[in-house]
Amino acid sequence: MPPQRATLLQVAQRAGVSRSTASFVLAGRHVDMRISEDARQRVLRAAQELDYRPNLMARSLRTKVTRTIALVSDTLASDPYAGRAIHGALAAAVAHGHLLFIGETEGDSVVEEKLISDFLDRQVDAFVYASMFTRYVRVPKLLQGRPVVLLNCLTRAARPTCHSIIPDEVAAGWSAAKVVAEAGHREGIHLVGNPAHHVFAGRERLAGIREGFGAAGIKLAGTIACEWWPDSAYEAVSAALAAGPPPKVLICLNDRVALGAYQALREAGLTIPDDVSVLSFDDSDLAAWLRPQLTSISLPHYQLGWQAVETLLDPAGRDRPAVRRVSMPVRYRASIGKP
Template sequence: MSPRRVTLADVAKAAGVSRTTASLVLSGRGRELRISHDVEQRVLKAAEELQYRPNIVSVGLRTGTSRTIGFVSDTVATSRLAGDMIKGALEAARDRGFMLFIGETEGDAALEGLLLQAMQDRQVDGLILASMFTRTIKLPKGITAAPTVLLNALSKQPTPLPAVLPDEVEAGRSAARVLLDAGHRDGIYLIGAGPSLRDVPSGSVAAVERLVGIREALGEAGVKVAGARVCPDWQPEYGLAAAQDLLRTTRPRALICFNDRIAMGVYQALDDFGLKVPADVSVVSFDDHPIASWMRPKLTTVALPHYELGRKAVDVLFTEIDRDRSDPDRVGEVHRVPMPVRSRDSVAPSATAESLD
């Protein structure tokens, strides 16, 4: 029914040459192997007219490559973060003519093993192991076969695999700087974690790193955190509860929320207490979740650069693929992707700052 695909043999026949010659010309090696200009043109013309495209499966069998990358994540659906990350990876891969296999493990090691096998069986040229929230993972064994990059994840064991992560420490500094730049020096409270580095939800790398950055930036400005409330889980209801608890005893001037979902609960608590954002209380947050721009006033937040993370992971993977594989004792580099501040409407200059004018 469907017309058979055009093969190299068809092109060769049309050009009146052997398959070898056609292959050489089309792979660009015709020049160095002294194929005559005349023959070269005949082959190119035939390929053009027949709309020849090499069968990648066949090339794959011969060369062991597939122009394909495997993207294995623990979750693609639960957090929407995945979408942009995959999109970034997709586009970076497409720029090089690569396709992406998507796989989801749901945190199941057995499933992960099967998935990696299935990808190896299809001769993927490289793997990206992604986690949807930053964390340390146990490396599945048997991934040495293909070049691999960790995305939004760090290995528990030392590993030669490179990793791509958001620069959370710098993000913490950015959040603090947003408030400092607005003149805030007093009444800065944290919602979600802190004030000490031990006061974090267990297993959250982001919490620790954001906290480190916040404390560094504030410390350098000689500003102290006025207080903090830990949230066991970074969901709106915990943000609400934490903020209510805080507001019963205090009137903060600025709040740093550890993510946007917390900030959503915090907004509600502030509203309950009759406090206006940003006139009474400035709020800055992390993630740039879609809701951040839906909240009223729109939330100023330090964005997780999902798209860039995805792109970067693929870029790093390509350098891995191109790299000379002989170096045995190299250590996986950690690439940090900047988290940009999305300045919106939830931060106002502090009253004290204005009075200094």
């Protein structure tokens, strides 16, 4: 049988004060209630000796505040790379004295509704609604009218009711163009991937690349179309190398694409970065594992999670919903050389 937890009354009796005085001290209200320092110290000492812990359930029933947040995602929590967003959200919640609950739906709307209902039954104060890939979403009906921040997703609503925290993909594309231009490249620059209009990250990255090159008076030589996976990139880059002169620079839309490009270049007898420079996005573990190590523009998962919770708990910002873009830093490594 677990030991019986100490009560507030027992703390007060040991400290020789009233129950209300003990309550005010433990709630940090000793100053406004004009409680003496001697009494405060006696209460704190008694609480420590008795290993007193407040009854949070009773407090939440009284105050209607549970100091809890629920993060509801599709597959974010189970991905070891994107899961850094969970770490950031956890750290921010702890810093604000909150507990973070995590639920994953795997994209199942029935599971999502059940999860949200369960969290509401537990009197969760606020929600982070998260997506594995940046995309447009509909805020679930159960969350409408409640404190919500969207993490790595946004809404098409003309008047959004909640903040969206997303990576700044357009600026990342501009950074990619800047890295290439500053290395001295002006021609033979190819994009590798499929910047389909429905893929948010690809569309925004390409827009930033074009803006950056346009400002420098540089044009992309072409696009080597492939899916965002190593085998598809390997086949597409191999075919492009066989069909014509080798490119000078490959800008890959993610690190998995870069892995396939590395394999195709090596098989063709080309050296990175002496013959071909390679740049990518995401800065996953692959970027550091590849040889030579891959220069990649980082998806700031941890910062996204942290910013989502910080925004959620900021009462000043709730009345002005907006899309907040988090910068994506360049991780310089050995895959970029001069022409």
